[in-house]
Amino acid sequence: xxxxxxKVRVHCQINGxxxxxxxxxxxxxxxVLREQAGFTGTKEGCGEGECGACSIEMDGALVxxxxxxxxxxxxxxxxxxxxxxxxxxxxxxxxxxLIHGGAQCGICTPGMIMAAxxxxxxxxxxxxxxxxxxxxxxxxxxxGYTRILASVVAACRGSRQGR
Amino acid sequence: xxxxxxxxxKPVPRKEGREKVTGAARxxxxxxxxxxxxxxxxxxxxxxxxxxxxxxxxxxxWNEFTIVAxxxxxxxxxxxxxxxxxxxxxxxxxxxxxxPVVLLAHPDxxxxxxxxxxxxIEVEPLPAIFAMEDSLARKEIIWGxxxxxxxxxxxxxxxxxxxAAAEVVVEGEYDTGAQExxxxxxxxxxxQASPETGVTVWGSLQCPYYVHKALVRLFGLPKETxxxxxxxxxxxxxxxxxxxxMIAGHAALLSWKSGKPVKxxxxxxxxxxxxxxxxxxxxxxxxxxxREGKLVAMQIDFDLDGGAYETLSPVxxxxxxxxxxxxxxxxxxxxxxxxxxxxxxxxGAFRGFGAPQSVFALERHLDRVAAAVGLSPEELRRRNFIxxxxxxxxxxxxxxxxxxxKLLDRALELSGYHEKRARFQKENSGCAVKKGIGFxxxxxxxxxxxxxxxxxxxxxxxxxxxxxxxxxLAGSTEMGQGTNTVFAQIAADAMGLDCEEIEILQxxxxxxxxxxxxxxxxxxxxxxxxxxxxxxxxxxxxxxKGFLKAGFDKxxxxxxxxxxxxxxxxxxxLVKYQHPADLHWDDGTYQGDAYGAYAWAVYVAEVSxxxxxxxxxxxxxxxxxxxxxxxxxxxxxxxxxxxxxxxxGYALYExxxxxxxxxxxxxxxxxxxxxSMDVPAIRVYFEEMPYARGPAGAKGIGELPLDGTAPAIANxxxxxxxxxxxxxxxxxxxxxxxxENVHA
Numbered sequence: 001x002x003x004x005x006x007k008v009r010v011h012c013q014i015n016g017x018x019x020x021x022x023x024x025x026x027x028x029x030x031x032v033l034r035e036q037a038g039f040t041g042t043k044e045g046c047g048e049g050e051c052g053a054c055s056i057e058m059d060g061a062l063v064x065x066x067x068x069x070x071x072x073x074x075x076x077x078x079x080x081x082x083x084x085x086x087x088x089x090x091x092x093x094x095x096x097x098l099i100h101g102g103a104q105c106g107i108c109t110p111g112m113i114m115a116a117x118x119x120x121x122x123x124x125x126x127x128x129x130x131x132x133x134x135x136x137x138x139x140x141x142x143x144g145y146t147r148i149l150a151s152v153v154a155a156c157r158g159s160r161q162g163r
Numbered sequence: 164x165x166x167x168x169x170x171x172x173k174p175v176p177r178k179e180g181r182e183k184v185t186g187a188a189r190x191x192x193x194x195x196x197x198x199x200x201x202x203x204x205x206x207x208x209x210x211x212x213x214x215x216x217x218x219x220x221x222x223x224x225w226n227e228f229t230i231v232a233x234x235x236x237x238x239x240x241x242x243x244x245x246x247x248x249x250x251x252x253x254x255x256x257x258x259x260x261x262x263p264v265v266l267l268a269h270p271d272x273x274x275x276x277x278x279x280x281x282x283x284i285e286v287e288p289l290p291a292i293f294a295m296e297d298s299l300a301r302k303e304i305i306w307g308x309x310x311x312x313x314x315x316x317x318x319x320x321x322x323x324x325x326x327a328a329a330e331v332v333v334e335g336e337y338d339t340g341a342q343e344x345x346x347x348x349x350x351x352x353x354x355q356a357s358p359e360t361g362v363t364v365w366g367s368l369q370c371p372y373y374v375h376k377a378l379v380r381l382f383g384l385p386k387e388t389x390x391x392x393x394x395x396x397x398x399x400x401x402x403x404x405x406x407x408x409m410i411a412g413h414a415a416l417l418s419w420k421s422g423k424p425v426k427x428x429x430x431x432x433x434x435x436x437x438x439x440x441x442x443x444x445x446x447x448x449x450x451x452x453x454r455e456g457k458l459v460a461m462q463i464d465f466d467l468d469g470g471a472y473e474t475l476s477p478v479x480x481x482x483x484x485x486x487x488x489x490x491x492x493x494x495x496x497x498x499x500x501x502x503x504x505x506x507x508x509x510x511g512a513f514r515g516f517g518a519p520q521s522v523f524a525l526e527r528h529l530d531r532v533a534a535a536v537g538l539s540p541e542e543l544r545r546r547n548f549i550x551x552x553x554x555x556x557x558x559x560x561x562x563x564x565x566x567x568x569k570l571l572d573r574a575l576e577l578s579g580y581h582e583k584r585a586r587f588q589k590e591n592s593g594c595a596v597k598k599g600i601g602f603x604x605x606x607x608x609x610x611x612x613x614x615x616x617x618x619x620x621x622x623x624x625x626x627x628x629x630x631x632x633x634x635x636l637a638g639s640t641e642m643g644q645g646t647n648t649v650f651a652q653i654a655a656d657a658m659g660l661d662c663e664e665i666e667i668l669q670x671x672x673x674x675x676x677x678x679x680x681x682x683x684x685x686x687x688x689x690x691x692x693x694x695x696x697x698x699x700x701x702x703x704x705x706x707x708k709g710f711l712k713a714g715f716d717k718x719x720x721x722x723x724x725x726x727x728x729x730x731x732x733x734x735x736x737l738v739k740y741q742h743p744a745d746l747h748w749d750d751g752t753y754q755g756d757a758y759g760a761y762a763w764a765v766y767v768a769e770v771s772x773x774x775x776x777x778x779x780x781x782x783x784x785x786x787x788x789x790x791x792x793x794x795x796x797x798x799x800x801x802x803x804x805x806x807x808x809x810x811x812g813y814a815l816y817e818x819x820x821x822x823x824x825x826x827x828x829x830x831x832x833x834x835x836x837x838x839s840m841d842v843p844a845i846r847v848y849f850e851e852m853p854y855a856r857g858p859a860g861a862k863g864i865g866e867l868p869l870d871g872t873a874p875a876i877a878n879x880x881x882x883x884x885x886x887x888x889x890x891x892x893x894x895x896x897x898x899x900x901x902x903e904n905v906h907a
Contacts, residue, residue, distance in 0.1 A: 041186020105643025106183030107397025
């Protein structure tokens with residue numbers, strides 16, 4: 001009989017805090033974040049990298065955390081929705097989603113906001129088609145995307161005015 | 164005198180929005196209770212058969228598992244809904260693939276998955292039915308005496324005599340496929356149950372009192388020992404109307420036996436394979452029309468595939484039937500409809516609830532009728548639109564002001580319809596990418612059909628607290644559509660307060676009254692009215708006792724509430740629905756006032772079809788509707804946009820592939836819903852004619868956008884390419900075949 005897999009310990013930084021996590025090497029980063037680290041803001045929608053509900057940033061890149069084995073997170077800097085802003089102090093993108101109707105049922109929202117933030121870091125003044133492309137890996141069943149796009153546009157406008 | 168502090172019509176931010184944009188909102192899978200274990204469902208792999216044996220293969224420490232089968236059910240083995248034909252766990256027979264047979268629970272999720280695969284359910288197959296025609300032909304009797312869950316007959320005028328006046332007769336058959344709700348949060352439930360404490364479930368659901376009723380039957384316990392709590396719900400669209408009663412029952416049975424809290428959360432594959440979808444349909448139209456384009460006779464045969472058990476099929480069929488003749492005043496109509504059994508998982512509620520199916524058929528058919536009499540699609544409709552004082556197919560006289568022609572004018576103007584239609588016709592020849600523009604005009608009834616609201620007798624409670632806050636207690640759920648925010652606006656507006664002063668309590672059957680299910684575009688119009696009345700009652704009580712003076716501010720309101728409660732012990736108002744005395748409905752003849760109010764709409768779709776790849780893109784979409792007073796323009800706009808996007812999916816992409824009653828493409832990889840790249844900027848316009856009986860003049864809105872989107876797109880594709888689209892989804896494969904026939 002093959003030897004049962006052993007748990008591994010990985011060290012990484014989540015939302016600016018050093019964390020030590022222990023699980024099987026192929027455990028999904030999504031599960032470890034939610035169940036061990038307590039970051040339940042990251043959601044599971046499909047478990048196969050299609051819907052983007054579990055989007056997080058890993059070393060600055062947007063990834064589907066359902067497709068990342070824990071081992072790959074060793075030494076990584078991870079940002080989840082909890083690292084963006086708090087209920088009482090929203091980040092500009094979160095504020096725009098709140099005001100412009102970018103969130104309805106809210107289950108895709110954390111992933112969508114992570115994708116929007118990642119897009120705006122790479123491209124601070126995206127065109128409409130660039131926003132559509134930038135968010136195309138994140139499915140939303142409620143909004144028809146129209147108000148999500150409006151939210152991202154408003155977040156850009158807000159940050160321009162802030163400069 | 165109207166209160167000075169108006170909240171209606173303002174884009175008040177979503178009440179629970181801050182929690183949602185920060186990831187702080189707690190959905191069922193985000194909750195963990197001490198000692199909680201996990202549950203899974205072992206399902207039938209066969210469509211129909213007799214259960215011979217259930218084997219537990221070696222290699223699994225079965226003694227560590229909680230195992231539940233039908234014999235463990237303390238009450239009646241059913242998912243109680245309209246009737247009790249569906250078992251909670253199959254015992255002797257299975258009637259569809261993925262039917263639940265055995266439940267397992269264990270603390271280790273990974274071991275649980277292995278165990279699920281190690282349960283072998285041996286079934287002796289019986290002949291199964293997968294097609295509506297076979298069910299209607301009674302090749303096997305698989306349900307009741309004749310495989311028919313329900314049938315209706317609607318008669319208006321004298322159809323048989325009317326054919327004589329018909330100068331042109333147009334016939335056609337139209338089909339629609341199943342559609343998966345595809346809420347991004349899959350179904351999930353946590354239960355804590357024991358003979359001592361009763362049964363409590365927390366979960367993702369639309370209708371707490373449906374789940375409550377089902378658990379009462381399943382456990383045979385008194386009502387007060389069952390409690391259902393809605394957690395934040397990540398989309399429903401009808402998919403969490405009836406199915407949560409099943410998964411709640413399963414989690415509760417496992418908890419009952421194990422003595423521990425049990426969580427069941429489906430993965431996407433299980434959710435798509437096992438839960439309900441929109442009913443597939445087939446509609447046959449035979450329409451008689453004069454040369455001037457006056458509809459004189461409409462015969463409509465409307466059939467739905469209900470799947471293996473009845474669930475809500477009779478009600479879905481009812482709405483589809485009533486909407487089948489559309490917003491037209493044809494004097495002679497006969498609608499015959501049936502919903503039949505097949506050995507597929509039961510089809511169920513999905514936004515629109517039967518109407519998207521029958522409206523697709525009608526609106527596609529009317530474009531063909533127009534062509535047959537040489538009229539433009541808009542002119543044919545204009546000559547037949549129902550007007551105030553005329554009657555719908557069910558004999559309902561329209562008393563409200565209805566101006567379909569004006570809606571049509573506005574939609575055509577906003578979309579640039581005439582200019583584009585002419586231009587596309589000119590430019591399309593010789594181009595591989597062909598453009599087209601088409602529309603659909605339609606209505607959607609708000610609230611339960613006929614005497615449904617009277618039967619439900621919904622209640623809502625508004626209560627003032629000692630701290631001067633106002634609480635709304637209702638069974639109506641927030642699932643993204645905006646219940647919390649809109650109820651806060653209605654209550655605040657009625658009382659002259661800001662929305663921040665209003666607290667919406669989480670639906671919990673131990674605390675909130677039964678406001679009926681959160682379905683049928685009824686939450687704002689029906690329950691919102693109860694909330695408005697209760698809020699007004701509270702304000703009036705304060706005024707009558709002299710605690711509140713005109714022009715009060717929030718501090719004065721708080722002080723008044725405090726003093727009132729000090730003096731009288733409490734301040735609340737429970738309001739029960741009163742059916743308007745002038746609305747009459749006869750279930751026997753299916754005649755009468757089917758709905759208290761209708762939303763009216765015209766949707767225009769502009770498409771381009773690449774004739775080389777047969778891919779269709781929606782380039783522009785204009786949605787014009789009259790929905791009474793709009794309470795929150797951001798939320799209302801979002802409802803329409805989201806519904807249109809689901810309609811685009813229904814029309815073009817969302818294709819459930821069936822293999823012997825099983826969904827063969829049950830993943831997001833191969834069941835395709837629209838992404839941000841697939842939908843255009845959806846342009847939404849509201850005409851607001853306040854409805855006297857709605858809160859602040861509002862009518863229902865939620866389901867409307869599903870009705871008109873697909874036929875508008877189908878009509879646009881037909882205009883672009885000349886193909887006669889008869890079924891949706893219009894996948895490239897299907898369209899390629901149609902294009903080949905056109906050019907052959």
